[in-house]
Amino acid sequence: MKRRIVRARVSLLVLVLAALVVLGVALIGGPPQRGLAGSAPAPQPQKPDNSACLACHSKPGQSYQLPSGEVLSISVDPAVYDKSSHANVACQVCHTNIAGFPHPLNAAQDTRAYTFQYKDTCKQCHNDQFKQLSDSVHTQLLNGGNRNAPVCSDCHNPHSQPTIQTDANGNPASVEHAAIAKICSHCHNDIYNQYVNSVHGSGIAENKNPDVPACTDCHGVHIIQGPDSPGFRINSPTQVCGKCHTNPQIMDKYGISTQVLNTYVADFHGTTVTLFEKTDPQAATNKPVCYDCHGVHNIARVDDPTQGIALKQNMLKACQRCHPDATTNFPDAWLSHYIPSPQKYPVVYIVNLFYSILIPTVIGGMVIYVGSDIYRRNFLDRRLRKGKKQDEPEKPPVDPEAKG
Amino acid sequence: MNAESKKITRFTLLQRIEHWLLFLSFTTLAVTGLSQKYALSGISDAIIGFLGGIENVRAIHHFAAIIFMLEAVYHLVVIGYKLLVLRLRASLLPGSEDVIDGIQSLLYNLGVRKELPRMDRFNFAEKLEYWAMIWGLVMMSLTGFMLWNPIATTHFLPGEFIPAAKSAHGNEAVLAVLAILVWHFYNVHLRHWNWSMFTGKLTRKEMEEEHPLELEAIESGASAVRPAPRVQSRRLAVYAPVALLASAGLIFGIYKFTSFENTAIKTIPPAITGVAVYVKQTPSPIPTQPPAPTTAPLRTLAPGATAGLLTWDTGIGQVFADNCKTCHGNAGGLNLGSYANAMQGGADGPVIIAGDPAISLLIQKMSGSHPRTLSPAALAQVEAWIKAGAPEK
Numbered sequence: 001m002k003r004r005i006v007r008a009r010v011s012l013l014v015l016v017l018a019a020l021v022v023l024g025v026a027l028i029g030g031p032p033q034r035g036l037a038g039s040a041p042a043p044q045p046q047k048p049d050n051s052a053c054l055a056c057h058s059k060p061g062q063s064y065q066l067p068s069g070e071v072l073s074i075s076v077d078p079a080v081y082d083k084s085s086h087a088n089v090a091c092q093v094c095h096t097n098i099a100g101f102p103h104p105l106n107a108a109q110d111t112r113a114y115t116f117q118y119k120d121t122c123k124q125c126h127n128d129q130f131k132q133l134s135d136s137v138h139t140q141l142l143n144g145g146n147r148n149a150p151v152c153s154d155c156h157n158p159h160s161q162p163t164i165q166t167d168a169n170g171n172p173a174s175v176e177h178a179a180i181a182k183i184c185s186h187c188h189n190d191i192y193n194q195y196v197n198s199v200h201g202s203g204i205a206e207n208k209n210p211d212v213p214a215c216t217d218c219h220g221v222h223i224i225q226g227p228d229s230p231g232f233r234i235n236s237p238t239q240v241c242g243k244c245h246t247n248p249q250i251m252d253k254y255g256i257s258t259q260v261l262n263t264y265v266a267d268f269h270g271t272t273v274t275l276f277e278k279t280d281p282q283a284a285t286n287k288p289v290c291y292d293c294h295g296v297h298n299i300a301r302v303d304d305p306t307q308g309i310a311l312k313q314n315m316l317k318a319c320q321r322c323h324p325d326a327t328t329n330f331p332d333a334w335l336s337h338y339i340p341s342p343q344k345y346p347v348v349y350i351v352n353l354f355y356s357i358l359i360p361t362v363i364g365g366m367v368i369y370v371g372s373d374i375y376r377r378n379f380l381d382r383r384l385r386k387g388k389k390q391d392e393p394e395k396p397p398v399d400p401e402a403k404g
Numbered sequence: 405m406n407a408e409s410k411k412i413t414r415f416t417l418l419q420r421i422e423h424w425l426l427f428l429s430f431t432t433l434a435v436t437g438l439s440q441k442y443a444l445s446g447i448s449d450a451i452i453g454f455l456g457g458i459e460n461v462r463a464i465h466h467f468a469a470i471i472f473m474l475e476a477v478y479h480l481v482v483i484g485y486k487l488l489v490l491r492l493r494a495s496l497l498p499g500s501e502d503v504i505d506g507i508q509s510l511l512y513n514l515g516v517r518k519e520l521p522r523m524d525r526f527n528f529a530e531k532l533e534y535w536a537m538i539w540g541l542v543m544m545s546l547t548g549f550m551l552w553n554p555i556a557t558t559h560f561l562p563g564e565f566i567p568a569a570k571s572a573h574g575n576e577a578v579l580a581v582l583a584i585l586v587w588h589f590y591n592v593h594l595r596h597w598n599w600s601m602f603t604g605k606l607t608r609k610e611m612e613e614e615h616p617l618e619l620e621a622i623e624s625g626a627s628a629v630r631p632a633p634r635v636q637s638r639r640l641a642v643y644a645p646v647a648l649l650a651s652a653g654l655i656f657g658i659y660k661f662t663s664f665e666n667t668a669i670k671t672i673p674p675a676i677t678g679v680a681v682y683v684k685q686t687p688s689p690i691p692t693q694p695p696a697p698t699t700a701p702l703r704t705l706a707p708g709a710t711a712g713l714l715t716w717d718t719g720i721g722q723v724f725a726d727n728c729k730t731c732h733g734n735a736g737g738l739n740l741g742s743y744a745n746a747m748q749g750g751a752d753g754p755v756i757i758a759g760d761p762a763i764s765l766l767i768q769k770m771s772g773s774h775p776r777t778l779s780p781a782a783l784a785q786v787e788a789w790i791k792a793g794a795p796e797k
Contacts, residue, residue, distance in 0.1 A: 135733030332563025355575035372513035
């Protein structure tokens with residue numbers, strides 16, 4: 001009984017000591033709680049106390065004039081922030097350079113420089129995405145001195161970005177998917193205007209159709225490759241267009257053939273591009289890929305009267321971009337993704353049929369004759385010689401079975 | 405020398421040279437052509453890789469086609485000389501006797517007939533092969549012209565004839581190669597090795613078996629009859645200029661065949677719509693900055709940079725940036741984006757062993773199977789750099 005009391009007292013002592021150590025560490029003042037170190041986001045269990053900051057910054061319409069003359073908004077709407085995915089993140093997790101009041105003087109000369117002060121801060125929690133971005137054409141441009149190239153916060157406003165909703169497969173939900181192009185349009189507005197009127201973009205703009213591609217479906221999300229790079233060009237038929245256009249689950253809804261990639265690869269142009277893709281995925285080739293004929297962001301239905309390349313005059317224009325001397329007969333040299341049949345491209349069909357008969361007939365005939373010669377020399381002659389040796393020279397050399 | 409092994413001349417040296425030209429150009433055409441027809445098979449991969457890429461394969465195919473056609477022109481001139489000047493018998497001309505010979509040979513093989521038919525200088529099997537060759541030459545030249553000059557062709561034929569020509573060209577090739585493999589290989593290599601295209605001779609025994617009628621003519625002296633020298637030179641005086649003109653015309657035709665049109669542009673096609681990439685939205689959600697001067701200009705290798713030893717900073721880093729960084733950047737296992745990361749290696753440990761390129765995984769990968777390999781010049785630079793201890797500065 002006594003021993004049990006002692007044990008209980010020791011436990012209590014350990015508990016109190018541990019609590020004191022934890023409190024002491026907290027009081028000595030370790031670095032501001034980041035809590036989300038590493039790449040896995042681990043939101044704090046409860047909302048941080050941002051009241052000190054919000055005491056001033058929650059007032060709307062506050063601003064700060066930078067030496068360039070630009071005015072920086074320094075208001076944060078707590079209602080919006082609380083709904084954002086960062087609601088559980090304390091201000092100082094990102095704003096590490098602002099501590100105490102009055103704040104230290106900020107060295108930024110203009111708003112862009114101010115944004116760049118925080119361009120690396122997201123990697124504390126979003127390391128994978130940050131790494132991908134650092135390999136992208138956007139970061140290459142930024143490192144090359146282009147200050148318009150985007151950093152994280154240009155696409156994801158850190159004070160308002162809600163958590164991205166995903167579907168069962170982890171892809172962005174259709175409402176999110178439909179909003180992607182709007183983000184890109186901030187900087188690529190002319191392209192956006194083409195896109196929203198295209199066969200792809202109009203589907204997204206009108207009814208948030210998740211089957212049609214958003215910008216990121218073709219260009220990638222954070223690791224966006226320069227679309228004028230040889231690699232993007234060569235890999236695009238299989239890795240961009242082919243992803244959806246060979247998928248019957250999507251294409252059957254719209255009555256679009258899934259043979260488009262096969263038939264392209266079977267043709268001279270597609271064969272060459274596929275060979276380059278296999279042997280040197282970064283090689284520069286001028287053989288056309290899907291978008292050279294179908295258009296890029298302004299891609300239209302093939303029966304579109306002004307642009308559709310099912311119409312011969314439109315196809316001819318596409319041909320002439322690489323074959324300037326091409327004339328009206330020339331577009332038919334391309335089978336338009338059809339497999340030759342008596343109705344479509346009958347001449348090709350007949351040639352194929354002719355050879356599918358001629359080759360087996362000729363080679364089969366040769367094989368029959370060669371077979372007969374082998375039979376004669378290796379079996380019949382030997383048997384006849386054997387027969388002669390056995391002194392039966394008068395025996396007819398014909399074996400009744402051999403006639404068959 | 406006994407009578408059976410006595411050698412009888414079958415082909416002159418010039419005829420044998422013709423055959424070798426044909427053999428080399430045909431084989432080259434078959435290898436480079438079929439690897440294009442079946443471009444996605446594993447064997448084609450190996451062939452195309454060995455020949456240095458599809459553009460090289462096509463150039464070699466075109467070159468072999470020119471040799472093939474020039475040989476055909478020469479052959480035509482020689483045939484003309486033999487038939488018109490020497491007035492020799494057209495021994496390759498097929499006739500009804502060849503059909504009979506073929507049927508009788510088959511029956512003999514099956515044991516129905518006791519005797520092989522007696523055949524002349526060229527038996528039915530050889531005539532079949534020769535005329536199949538001529539048929540192939542005509543078909544391949546016609547369809548080859550259409551494929552080489554598709555725009556010119558579509559001036560006078562429907563466009564659909566181009567893919568039809570492609571189909572015929574490829575199928576004809578399959579037919580020709582199979583015929584060579586089955587018919588030619590069997591008859592002159594497997595049945596018994598026929599030396600006449602190497603030595604020009606056949607033994608009397610072989611002649612007796614395969615060309616008894618010709619043997620008779622040779623031994624009776626009938627085949628050695630030549631026109632009187634005066635007659636021959638009179639004929640030649642007419643034939644030579646005609647042959648010269650005709651062959652000049654044909655060679656000019658081959659030249660036009662190969663240079664008739666510039667089918668396509670040589671550059672990357674222009675973007676289909678001249679839309680500007682960077683156009684900010686107005687009113688802009690993001691303030692715009694004029695592009696500032698590039699602070700860190702991209703280094704490029706000087707044209708003659710192979711001579712001096714490079715360090716990471718003076719070029720090796722750029723080699724990796726240009727060739728590897730798309731995959732091996734910050735997101736890949738191995739990061740070749742900076743010197744420290746490159747030296748640290750990837751999931752399989754270090755890839756650069758300073759001082760020893762041979763055991764460096766990076767060099768091994770580059771010399772073996774990797775989706776992308778460095779150019780030989782760049783690889784040599786990297787190897788030299790590792791050998792020198794992989795210096796950073």
